[in-house]
Amino acid sequence: MPAVIRTSTHVATPRSKRQRIYAGDSGLFPYPPVPDDSTDPHEEPPAEWLGLLRSMDQVSSEDDLGTTSSEWGSKEVATARATIEPTITPQNENLVRTYHPSLGPVDGVWVTKESNEKSIWLVAPGPLGIPHTHAGGREIHFLPAGLSPRTMTMICFKAQPDPIKAVLNPRRFLQSHDLHVIREMFPLAVGARVLISGFIVILFKSRADVEKSWTQDGEACTFGNLRLLYDVMEDSPTRTEVSGGAAIASKPDALETSVTLRLKLRLLDGQEVITVPTHAFVKLRRINGSCLRRLADWFTPAGKDSHEPALGTMRGSARNSPLGKIVFLAGDSRKIGVITTTYDPTPSNLLTFPSGFLHDLSLITAEAPSKSLPSIISPDGTPRVVGWGSYRNVLDGHPLFVMGLNVMTGNLIRRTSFGVSGRAQQALAEGSEYLWDKETLSQSVSILWRTEYDGDSPTDLSSATLCLGQISDRTCLAVCFQNFEFPLYSRAFLEEDHIDTPLKKVARPRMKGGFLLPSEVQRAEIICDDPEISAAPGTFPTRERVPAGFRRSSSHR
Known part of the structure; x- marks a missing residue:
């Protein structure tokens, strides 16, 4: 099957390297599809509210x-x-x-x-x-933390006034114009976080860029009546090793894995697909320039005589793309399918994570019309995913949880997971994040959340699904997928605030983030079978044959 790209309509063509990108070029950064009811309307507040911060x-x-x-x-x-x-x-x-x-x-x-x-x-x-x-x-x-000018410098920076004559609601997404204003105020910034706590954090590549911004552009304290902080971005892809019922690998019976399957969908044209994170199948670099290993580097390459391309092997393309890569179920000989669609750029060089991504989303299809994709099911004790939830309800504080999904196979494979304890974990929305990339001329929008801490954090679960509802419900609504995470306290802040404490010994609470989904995906039907039947005790990676009526996939135990 030839590889195809269903690109989002807002992907822009990069400019020549000689042509400078000015902060005022707002039209170069098309805004992702965000529902109107989830966007801040900029309603004019009472006169007495202007200039007054939330107590x-x-x-x-x-x-x-x-x-x-x-x-x-x-x-x-x-x-x-x-x-x-x-x-x-x-x-x-x-x-x-x-x-x-x-x-x-x-x-x-x-x-x-x-x-x-x-x-x-x-x-x-x-x-x-x-x-x-x-x-x-x-x-x-x-309560977020940010960088401040070093007291020993004793430099007074010029003040940047608040340019937004409105009281922004941190439970709504920023408008495209708001991001344009932020880029004008902070030309060196690479993104911003708006937190429900009443803060906006302007993100930079390094402490040096923050200090240059203070010197060249001045220091701002508020934006839309939100308290403003400066920090260095440390977003990293969720790709820590995990063993789970939907874990995937590069070759038959491989056990090593760091990414799992997401939801199974039926698109408007009737085609069935399974969603996976793009970042697991391409070469990456951090926004500060350091390289990240692609998922393929975790695996042993396929032999020269192999007829199947390994995960990370391209089919006749030199571009940095997930397209054409074969995916297997970890610990099983079953081939899931091939990646045929991506909603992210496919450049020839490294992709910057996460600012170089639009959705961090690709689609697996069956290799041939005669073959079918495996069924995706909810783990036992969790709700069945029956549709898509509202971003507005997420930001308004409706009940949330995250969970991993399992694959139904002909064999019962017992796997142990240290990704999501008890198969699911309660979550709480913390706000939204906005990133832009001046090379690809793109910007993305994400939802931020945190989870309850119970000693088994879903920080380690790649592709967890954020859902609206209670873990005890019979059904739930999917919202987005976990794509990245970052520490509440950046290394730059800890170096400033904990000078005598080795960073390796400083534990850092973390937030998680998931890109908003393409419109085509949100219009698709979710195909999720009833939660699986609990299995008899077993340990990973042994396999247990059971009667046909009870042949279900592994559970996240």
Whole structure:
């Protein structure tokens, strides 16, 4: 089957290297397809709101106040009650702050009230992150950190005024014009994060670029009445080794893998496909210039006499493309199919991650009309994915979770996963991210979230699906896929703030991100069978033959 590319219509043609790209060239960065109901409308706020930042009130614990209350009984009883308290009142706020496992151990805890009168917790987490998404019915959000001018320099930078005469809603996506304004204000910036906590973080390649921006462009403190911070981008692809029911490999019976299959779809033309992350099949470089190994480098290349191209082998093309690559199920001899479609650029050189990607999404199809793709199923104990969810509902704080998917095969293969504990994990939206690439003249939009920490973080699960709903529901709605992750505290910040602490010994809570999906994919039908039947105990990588009626894929145990 010849390789084809269903390119998105907003892919622009790169300019000549001699032609400089100016920050004001907003038309060169077409905006990805974002639903109107999820975009900030820039409504004119009351006059008294302009120039006023969202309040942040620090909440002290009883230990900080030097008081002890016996209203909730012993410490153990009070801790148990704090975890199930449904709402926050003036009477119990300090008790929840003191005894809740996600708030009590933390030094810095604030409460901020959103414009819709909804209050949220802001927490500066410790090394292990935050074990819950809510406390007393309130969302718990990360308090971000940013770089500041070195105090020893004693340089006064000119101030950049807030150019947006509106109070931006961090629970909505920025408009294309907003990104144009950001590029004008910060010509050296490579992206921005808008966080539900009420902050916007302008991202740069290096600390040196941040300092050059302060010197040349001035220092900004707000953007659209959001508190503004500067930081160095450290987004990295989710590709850590994982063994799971939908893990894929380059050749039959290979066990080593770092990426899994995503959802199975039926496109509008009736063709069935399985989604995979593009970044696992191409050569990458970080935005700071260092190289990343492609997925193929994790595997032993196929022999010279092999008739099947290995993962990472091109069919008659010198471009850096996933197209034409064969995919096998890890630990099994079954061939899944071939990648025939990608929604990302396919240059001849390295792709910059993540700014060089539009969606980090490619499609697998069956090799021949006579062959079919395997079935994708939800792990036992998890909901069945039945459709697509709304980005707006995600940002508005509706229940979220992430989960990995499994493949139905003729054999029951027991695999152990350290990707998502208990097959799924509760999540909370943290905001949105915007990246642009001046080489490909493209920009992308992503949703950001964090997950509950339980010692088995889905940081290590490539291609986890973010879903709207509760883990206990019968069905759920898919939103996007996990493509990248980044630490809450960048190395540049830690070097500035923890000079005497070796970076290797500093644990860093992480956020996850997923690119918004192409319109064609969101219009496609999701084909997800009922959750699998639980299997008898077994250990990876042994295989167990079972009666035909119970032949289902492995579970993420």
